[in-house]
Structures are given as structure tokens and as C-alpha cells.
Amino acid sequence: MSDREYVIKAENLSFRYEGAERYAVDHVNLEVEKGEFLAVLGRNGSGKSTLGKLFNALIEPTEGTLTVCGMECKTEDDAFAIRQKCGMVFQNPDNQLVATIVEEDVAFGPENLGIASEEIRRRVRWALETVGMLEYRKNAPHLLSGGQKQRVAIAGVIAMKPEIIVFDESTSMLDPIGREEVMRVAKQLNRENGVTVVWITHFMEEAAQADRIAVVHNGSIAMADTPKKIFSKGQALKAFGLETPDMSYLAQELRSAGIMISDEIITVEEMEVELCRYKSNT
Amino acid sequence: MLSNITIGQYFPGTSFIHRLDPRTKILLTVMLIVCIFVSKGFMGFALIALFMLFCAKLSRISLKFIIRGLKPIAFIVSFTFILNLFLGAGTDVIWEWGVLSITKQGVRNAVYMAVRLVLLVTGTQLLTLTTSPIALTDGLERLFSPFKKIGFPAHELAMMMSIALRFIPTLIEETEKITKAQKARGADFESGNLLKRAKAMLPLLIPLFVGSFRRADDLAMAMEARCYRGGNGRTKMNPLTFAKIDLIAAGVFTALFAAIIVLNIFGIF
Numbered sequence: 001m002s003d004r005e006y007v008i009k010a011e012n013l014s015f016r017y018e019g020a021e022r023y024a025v026d027h028v029n030l031e032v033e034k035g036e037f038l039a040v041l042g043r044n045g046s047g048k049s050t051l052g053k054l055f056n057a058l059i060e061p062t063e064g065t066l067t068v069c070g071m072e073c074k075t076e077d078d079a080f081a082i083r084q085k086c087g088m089v090f091q092n093p094d095n096q097l098v099a100t101i102v103e104e105d106v107a108f109g110p111e112n113l114g115i116a117s118e119e120i121r122r123r124v125r126w127a128l129e130t131v132g133m134l135e136y137r138k139n140a141p142h143l144l145s146g147g148q149k150q151r152v153a154i155a156g157v158i159a160m161k162p163e164i165i166v167f168d169e170s171t172s173m174l175d176p177i178g179r180e181e182v183m184r185v186a187k188q189l190n191r192e193n194g195v196t197v198v199w200i201t202h203f204m205e206e207a208a209q210a211d212r213i214a215v216v217h218n219g220s221i222a223m224a225d226t227p228k229k230i231f232s233k234g235q236a237l238k239a240f241g242l243e244t245p246d247m248s249y250l251a252q253e254l255r256s257a258g259i260m261i262s263d264e265i266i267t268v269e270e271m272e273v274e275l276c277r278y279k280s281n282t
Numbered sequence: 283m284l285s286n287i288t289i290g291q292y293f294p295g296t297s298f299i300h301r302l303d304p305r306t307k308i309l310l311t312v313m314l315i316v317c318i319f320v321s322k323g324f325m326g327f328a329l330i331a332l333f334m335l336f337c338a339k340l341s342r343i344s345l346k347f348i349i350r351g352l353k354p355i356a357f358i359v360s361f362t363f364i365l366n367l368f369l370g371a372g373t374d375v376i377w378e379w380g381v382l383s384i385t386k387q388g389v390r391n392a393v394y395m396a397v398r399l400v401l402l403v404t405g406t407q408l409l410t411l412t413t414s415p416i417a418l419t420d421g422l423e424r425l426f427s428p429f430k431k432i433g434f435p436a437h438e439l440a441m442m443m444s445i446a447l448r449f450i451p452t453l454i455e456e457t458e459k460i461t462k463a464q465k466a467r468g469a470d471f472e473s474g475n476l477l478k479r480a481k482a483m484l485p486l487l488i489p490l491f492v493g494s495f496r497r498a499d500d501l502a503m504a505m506e507a508r509c510y511r512g513g514n515g516r517t518k519m520n521p522l523t524f525a526k527i528d529l530i531a532a533g534v535f536t537a538l539f540a541a542i543i544v545l546n547i548f549g550i551f
């Protein structure tokens with residue numbers, strides 16, 4: 001096996017909010033490979049956002065170590081360098097845009113980094129083109145749809161040329177179309193630009209599209225595996241307050257009824273193929 | 283209803299006036315205000331008015347638009363006019379009735395004051411109509427940045443202003459949403475006396491307030507996540523630069539300024 005390159009490495013990573021009794025992130029060991037699309041799945045209050053904020057150096061670990069792109073967050077300058085490498089897109093599309101014009105908002109990050117004006121203009125153009133929002137560059141953000149706002153927020157992050165982007169439930173306030181738009185852009189960035197994606201969500205359908213899923217429960221990583229493996233463990237998922245996707249559930253029910261089809265089914269298409277295969281075999 | 287309010291009433295365009303550096307426009311507007319207040323006679327005011335007309339023509343903003351902008355101050359203008367008219371000092375009494383009297387100087391003062399007010403508002407209107415709010419805040423930040431050394435928070439104020447501009451439409455939208463929700467639950471904002479109506483507003487204001495604090499928290503975090511750490515070491519995508527047209531504008535303006543001074547010195551009213 002070739003040497004794997006990890007962009008995030010957490011060892012016994014723990015975090016406790018001031019005054020809280022229990023750890024919001026509790027001795028987590030997790031490695032994120034370069035170029036990976038990792039979904040972080042967990043129910044409300046399980047500590048997903050806290051984990052995301054740790055990756056972005058918005059908060060410092062209480063215990064344990066966390067290395068992001070080879071850097072540990074020890075000083076203010078470390079935090080600044082880490083945030084540049086690991087961007088973050090938040091949940092509420094209205095509360096993360098700063099400027100009154102789309103273009104100016106995308107420029108906000110690069111401006112903070114002290115990049116030369118000409119290079120900023122080039123990056124802003126490239127970023128807006130990448131997320132498909134170039135024609136809206138002179139618009140006011142409040143007139144855009146939720147999905148468009150989120151895409152502008154993504155443009156604002158990629159204009160800083162990060163290696164990792166953490167999406168903290170960035171689709172949860174959007175309609176299905178907006179959700180689809182944002183997911184598509186994230187996947188495109190992952191595939192075409194080699195950006196590592198940490199996709200925090202509580203939607204099974206979204207997590208199913210990741211390379212790997214980490215299930216968070218009470219601040220710890222309960223399971224970490226491929227979507228197929230994770231969804232085949234229906235009972236265990238239920239214990240963590242998560243629902244299996246319909247087709248995975250159906251596959252498990254069919255198996256327990258004696259129809260031995262594959263237990264790694266997530267989508268309707270896969271179920272169709274598998275059932276046809278099963279039928280032609282018997 | 284609320285969303286009809288435009289902030290800063292910017293009128294987009296590409297005219298000579300529009301293309302001037304915001305700093306030039308701010309400084310010249312300040313100078314213009316000085317001109318308005320040092321002018322002592324009809325000739326001076328006429329000159330300034332003509333200059334403004336010229337600027338309006340150049341910026342291709344219709345006079346109707348500017349006159350409409352004067353409506354909100356109509357009351358203040360009439361009020362100061364009447365006050366000056368009756369309470370003006372002077373000896374050449376034209377008309378008298380009990381304690382009220384109108385003097386020649388009083389009439390002049392009243393007319394001048396009204397003209398000054400109208401010119402003042404028209405002048406600042408020309409600035410806000412031709413300069414986008416962002417350019418305006420940018421310009422103010424740069425103009426005040428020399429005072430950073432003595433602790434003046436130029437960058438912070440400009441940042442606050444632009445965040446306010448960004449969030450005003452969002453908050454207006456939210457207010458409308460809450461109003462509708464409360465109305466659907468039977469809230470009545472329209473009837474009753476002032477106290478009653480103010481009380482009815484309370485359930486509207488509280489969620490709005492709570493919401494704003496959450497927004498502020500979120501935004502602060504999002505800004506930090508994007509490497510914001512104050513004005514130091516920041517660059518700009520479109521830095522402000524003075525160009526030839528700024529020099530031309532300053533030249534034309536200096537001529538006007540000189541003319542007013544000359545009129546004053548020689549007492550040509």
C-alpha cells in the first residue's frame with residue numbers, strides 16, 4: 001500500500017465548552033486523507049459543529065492534538081495560517097456574507113490575506129466562475145436564492161485557495177434545488193480541484209454520496225467506514241439516533257426474510273440492479 | 283411596504299461625476315458646504331446653484347429626482363423661514379402686530395437661511411446619488427485613516443457601516459416575515475392609541491432583537507473563519523486611486539471657490 005497523505009490528523013482530540021460538564025468533542029481519533037470526501041454524520045448536539053470549528057481553528061483543543069495540513073494551532077498566527085488552508089462554509093446563508101455586492105464579498109477573504117489587488121481580481125473571477133455565479137457578480141446578496149447565496153459563500157472560501165473545506169450543514173436551510181446545487185459544487189471541487197471536503201450533515205442521502213462516513217455520537221467517533229458498510233449496520237445506526245436510507249433498510253428486511261441480496265445497497269437504482277440479478281440467478 | 287425604502291438612494295451611472303474618486307467627491311462636498319455658509323448674498327447663491335445644476339446635468343440625474351429628495355425637508359425649511367421672518371432683529375420695520383414684527387433684515391435672513399438649507403441638501407444629495415454606499419464608506423475610511431495613529435477607528439467604523447448596509451435589507455425582510463406571522467396570530471398593529479400600538483410592537487421587536495444577536499454571532503464567526511483580523515495588513519480588490527478627472531474636478535471647484543471669495547471681499551451681493 002502506498003503512503004497516504006493526511007491533511008487532518010486528530011489524536012485524542014477533545015474539547016469542552018467553558019462551564020460545560022461534558023466534552024462536546026470527546027477523545028476523537030480521526031484521519032482525513034488528502035482529496036477525500038468525508039461525511040460527518042450525527043444527530044443534533046452530537047458535536048459535529050464543534051469538530052468542524054476545531055478543524056478551522058476557530059476554537060482550540062482542550063486536550064489532545066490536532067494537525068491540519070501539518071500545522072498545530074498554538075498561536076494566533078497558527079490559527080490564521082490554518083484558516084487559510086481549511087475554509088468553512090456555514091449553515092445560514094444569510095449570516096455569512098459580509099459585503100453588499102457579491103464580488104466584494106468573494107474578495108473579503110483574499111483581502112484579509114493581504115494579496116495584491118490584481119491577483120484578488122483574478123481569483124474572484126475564477127472563484128465565481130467555478131461555482132457558476134459569475135453573471136451575478138454585481139448583484140446584492142440579499143436578492144439571491146438560498147442556494148445561490150451558499151455558492152457565493154463557497155466562492156468566498158475557494159478564493160483563498162484552501163486545501164480543505166468544511167461544510168457545516170450548509171444545505172440544511174435550503175430547498176431541494178438549492179441543496180442539489182451546493183452538493184454538486186462541493187463534489188466538483190473535490191473531484192476536479194482536489195479539494196478535501198468534510199461534509200457535516202444529518203441527511204443520509206447526502207452522506208451516502210461521500211467516500212467515507214464518520215458517525216459522531218456524544219462527541220466521539222462511533223463508526224467510520226464507507227457508506228455501504230455503514231448503512232448495512234441498520235441496528236447500530238438506530239442506536240445513534242440515525243435512520244438508515246429506505247433502500248438499505250429494505251435490503252436488510254429482504255435479507256432477514258431469506259432473500260439473500262447484497263447488503264450494501266443505498267439507492268433505488270442499485271436495488272433495481274440487485275433485484276434483477278437476484279431474479280435471473282434463481 | 284418596508285422594502286421600498288432605499289438606503290443611500292444611489293443612482294447608478296458612468297458619468298464624469300460618477301467616476302470621480304469618492305474622496306474627491308466627499309472633500310468637494312465639504313468645501314461646497316463651506317461655500318454655502320460663507321456666501322453672503324444673492325450672487326454667491328446663484329453661482330452655487332448654477333454649479334449644482336451643472337453637476338446634475340453632468341451626472342444625468344433628472345431634476346425631478348433631486349426635487350423629490352427635497353420634500354422631506356420642506357417642513358424644516360418653512361419652519362426656519364417663518365422663525366427667521368418674525369424673530370429676526372433689525373430696525374427697518376415693514377409690518378408690526380403686537381409683539382410680532384417683520385423687518386427688512388429679517389426678510390433677508392429668512393430667505394437666505396431657506397436658500398442655504400435647500401442648497402445644502404441638494405449638495406449632499408448630489409454626493410449620495412452619484413456615489414455607491416460602498417464607495418462612500420471606502421472613501422471615508424481612506425480619508426480618516428491618517429487619524430488611525432491617534433487611535434481613531436477608521437477601519438472599524440467603515441466595516442460597521444458596510445455590515446449595516448448589508449444587513450438592513452435582511453432585517454427588513456425578517457421584520458416583514460415576523461409581522462405577517464404575528465398578524466396571522468391575531469396581532470393588531472394598526473388600531474388603538476400610541477401606547478397600545480407600541481405594546482403590540484413588542485412581540486415583533488423581541489424576536490427581531492434575539493435574531494440579530496444570533497446573526498451577529500454567526501457573522502463574527504464566519505468573518506474570523508475567513509481570516510479577518512482587523513484592518514492591518516488588509517489589501518483591497520479595487521483600491522481607490524486619484525485620476526486626471528479628479529484633478530479637473532478640483533480645478534473647476536477651486537475656480538468656484540475663488541469666485542465666491544472675490545464676491546465676498548468686494549461686497550458684490
Ligand SMILES: Nc1ncnc2c1ncn2[C@@H]1O[C@H](COP(=O)(O)OP(=O)(O)OP(=O)(O)O)[C@@H](O)[C@H]1O
Pocket residue numbers: 017018020024042043044045046047048049050051202
Ligand atoms: N457555545 C456553546 N457553549 C456551551 N455549550 C455548547 C456551545 N455550543 C454547543 N454546545 C454544546 O456542545 C454539544 C455539541 O454541540 P454541537 O453544536 O457541536 O453539535 P452539532 O452536532 O453541531 O448539533 P446540530 O446538529 O444541532 O448542529 C451540545 O451538547 C451543545 O449543547
Ligand SMILES: [Mg+2]
Pocket residue numbers: 048049050168169
Ligand atoms: Mg451544528
